[in-house]
Amino acid sequence: MAKDYIIDIQHLSKSFGDKKVLDDINFYIRRGEFITLLGPSGCGKTTLLRQIAGFIAPDEGKILLEGKDISGIPPYERPLNTVFQRYALFPHLDVYDNIAFGLKLQKVPPKEIEVRVKKMLKMVSMTDYEDRSVDSLSGGQQQRVAIARALVNYPKVLLLDEPLAALDLKMRKDMQLELKEIHRKMGITFIYVTHDQEEALTLSDTIVVMNEGKIQQIGTPMDIYNEPVNCFVADFIGESNILKGRMIRDRRVAFIKHEFDCVDEGFGEDVPVDVVVRPEDIYFTKDPAKCQFKATVNSCIFKGVHYEMWVDTDTGYELMIQDYDPYEVGTEVMLYIDPDDIQVMHKERTRNVLEATVVDSNHVSMLGAEWECEVPEDASAGDVFTAEIPFEKVDLLDHQEDGKLSGEVHFLLYKGDHYHLTILTDEGDRLWVDTNDIWDKGDLVGIDIPPEGIKLIRK
Amino acid sequence: MAKTVNRSVWAAPYAIFLLLFVALPLVMVLLYAFQDKSGSITFANFVKFFNTPEDVHTFLYSIEIAVITTVLCLVLGYPAAWIMSNSSLNRSSITVVLFILPMWINMLIRTLATVALFDFLRAPLGEGALIFGMVYNFLPFMIYPIYNTLNKMDKSYTEAAQDLGASPRHVFAKVVLPLSMPGVASGILMVFMPTISTFAVAELLTMNRIKLFGTTIQENINSGMWNYGAALALIMLLIIGITTVFSGGDKDIEENGGLI
Incomplete structure (x- = not known):
């Protein structure tokens, strides 16, 4: 086992109810690295970060910190600190006491606390703000205090949950540079969560691109940008x-x-x-x-x-x-x-491949509905076939009730002369569709497949 | 179209109501308290109060009962509110409704039921019954504002505290408790104010053996001593006013999500 892995994540899975939020996540983080978990909202990146922090217990898998499994350790005993998305500064404490909060709990002598808090305030350019109440600070200043409050404890890893999301563009750019500088000075491992691909490219040593609970690609910003492994990554980054x-x-x-x-x-x-x-x-x-x-x-x-x-x-x-x-x-x-x-x-796929059950001599059942199609003569009711449906044979209709099935446009790609859509049906199945019509993500559609679009193949 | 009605017109009924039922009675209490029977200005009513040991004693005793009731309500109510607001301990809102439910029933009826309960258990009526009845009556007023502040508290504060190394005990002592103080202040006011002025509850639960300050005021007014009664009412108002100031003032409570 390589010594320079500070965190090693093995086969991590998590479901909320029926929904699989994280699906067999495996990766490692090197000591001192600036690693970014990047993906659209709902991809599981925040859940992953919260599992590392200890706020959510994994269903399966292990999180190793310096080789030791920390899955069972409560958050307050993990040598990690978090910068929260909305800062979560304590409103009843002033800037100094917010930053000193962790050190006081560790019973660090007051003299040393003062030295360390002042050093941190200097690092985030907030000297002279010690006595200010946190309510009187701007968003950017609150963020600096939140960073100082986490870093003053000298954590082994700093977790950052979309820390710049609430700031305006100009401030965000300045803070990005400052964060990178702080990372360089402190030499602490940073795990950064964001949905902003530009931010990820600017800040990271390594980017982990996630979608729908799975890791799509891990690599340096250059690798990810120049050599995306699939359409999702290519479309999401740049x-x-x-x-x-x-x-x-x-x-x-x-x-x-x-x-x-x-x-x-x-x-x-x-x-x-x-x-x-x-x-x-x-x-x-x-x-x-x-x-x-x-x-x-x-x-x-x-x-x-x-x-x-x-x-x-x-x-x-x-x-x-x-x-x-x-x-x-x-x-x-x-x-x-x-x-x-x-x-x-x-290519991830070249056509839709589904399971279809024969109903009668010219109908099959699949995706929770019955479809007319050509059924081989020797087939009898109840036989299970593989149905192949070309992308361009699926019709999308404006009104949900006009289709045999209804669904939602889940993801779309423009491919130069047509759109390639991923449709999530109400039953939770996926269909891929090529179309010349313009749809938007989230559009509700009716789905129809003409008889000649369904080709049955005996299993 | 007719010309638009000035919107402040809509406030008129409320203004009249406030004037008739709040401002005017207060002014009258003030006037009566500083007048003698013939209507001339005097401090005699207040001098009389301090020279009547029985009334001073009742006054101090009422404060004592109110303080005991408030403290008991706080000691019982805070943990209840905390448990209800904690989603891992309490998954249904029914518990909250159950705690608030007694408020749906008239206080006098509840008190009469308490008397019946004590009779049934052959427990003596008296100071113990009085405190029990008061706590039973006013506990929801303590629980609700505390529950409200705890429930509205951003969960990220407790997470941040844990993240910085605070054990559950420390999270409570250093973050949850201080941040719930507006609710506590609000609860104290909501309990202390009515308990100090109550009289019916005391009369029923002690078979008229223990007299509270509210009863003293009522007796004086009933026997035609309007001026003295008004002075006593003013003294009580003063005490309530002082508590309000000490519990942080209205502004602070409003801002931090208390009940009033």
């Missing part, structure tokens, strides 16, 4: 063009109906894949020899440092491009992409 593609052979990939050289190998030949190209990695050129494909600019917006442009390719796809030089709407442009900048990912 801007990206996510496109359907086909690996022709090693180092050669086709997408947007063009072929490109790339650096990825080992996918096999003629395999469906997803391709990610960051908007800043598509280059304009005037040289016809360099041009890989042509497109027409259809919008151009100034974003401060760069221009954000949407172009329609000659093959009917829409791509986002960021460049320092603007091109007028309507201009025909020549574009190319470096092989290095094409990130090829395994």
Whole structure:
């Protein structure tokens, strides 16, 4: 076992009622590291942090601190401290007593308490605020006191639960830099929870991207940004063009109906894949020899440092491009992409695969409803088949009551010429749908599948 | 369209009510207290009070009973409120309703029932019964404001304290208790104010053997001693006023989620 792991999390799971919030989480944290748990709200990141702090007991799995399992130890005996999202400063104590709270409990001599509190106040640039009541402080000042109150105890690990979420943008940027500086000075391990990908990229040594209770990817900010392992990570971190593609052979990939050289190998030949190209990695050129494909600019917006442009390719796809030089709407442009900048990912799935039970000679039951479809002649009622439904065969309807099933748009990706949606049905099943219609996350939809969309395969 | 009615018009009924039933009686108490029978200004009523040992004694005894009742209510009520607000100990709101339920029944009826209970148990009526009856009657007024502050208290404070190394005992002593003080102050007021002025409860539970200050006032007014009665009422008001100031003042309580 490696000595420099300060925290080692093994097979951690947690459910609230029927909902699995954390599902077999495994990762380790090196001593002195700044690690960020990143994900959308409800992904389980805060639950994970609260388990490390000791406020929630895991259902399964272990949390090792310096090799010892701390799962059974109450929060007040763990050598960890937390900076809470809404600070949770004690309103009946002044700034000094808030910071001294932990030290007084440890029975540290008053002289030493004073030295340490003053040192911390200096570190968070709050000298002379000792006697102020916490109610009289601004959000940013309260946050500094909260950080000082946690760090004054010299914890082995500092846990930060979206500490900057309540601050305005400018203040947040300043505090990010200060946090990084404090981390460097103290040399304490920081575990930081946020849903803000930019904050995660700025602050972290390592990012753990989470979604729906599972770890999606662990890596340095560079790894996560440049080599996302799946569509979720690519979409969540930064801007990206996510496109359907086909690996022709090693180092050669086709997408947007063009072929490109790339650096990825080992996918096999003629395999469906997803391709990610960051908007800043598509280059304009005037040289016809360099041009890989042509497109027409259809919008151009100034974003401060760069221009954000949407172009329609000659093959009917829409791509986002960021460049320092603007091109007028309507201009025909020549574009190319470096092989290095094409990130090829395994497709998570190529069609919906479900279990269907035969009801009669032309109906099956699946997803809690009955569907008309072609049933093999030798099948009898009660036989169980695997049903394959192509993404584009699922119809979504505006009114929930018009469909056989109803559901909610759970996640959506724009793939250049169509949207790829994840639909969560009312029964809790998932369906993946390709559509040209525009939906928003959270839209309630009716679901219908025409008979020809369901293909039954004997198990 | 008719011209819009000034919104302050809506306040008029309340203003009239306050004037007739709060301000005017107070002014009259004040006037009567400083007048003799013929209507001339005098301090004689107050001098009379301090020269009547029986009345001074009743006054001090009433304060003593009120203090004992308040302390008992606090000692019994705080733990009850704490248990009710603690979701791991109390998962249903029914408990809260049960504690408040006695307030739905008229106080006199409850007191008569207490008398019947003491008779049934062959327990003597007297000081013990009086304190029991008072505590029984006023306990909900102590529990409710404390429960309210504890229930509204941000759970992150207790988590923060635990996180900083406080054991459950320390969390209570250093965070929960100090932060619940507005509720405690509110509860003390809610119990102390009515107990010091009560008289019917005392009469019923002691078979008129023990006299409280409320009874003294009532007796004087009933026998036509309006001026002396008013002076006594004013003295009682003064005591209640002083308690209000000592329990932190209204403003502090309002801000921190007490009952009044």
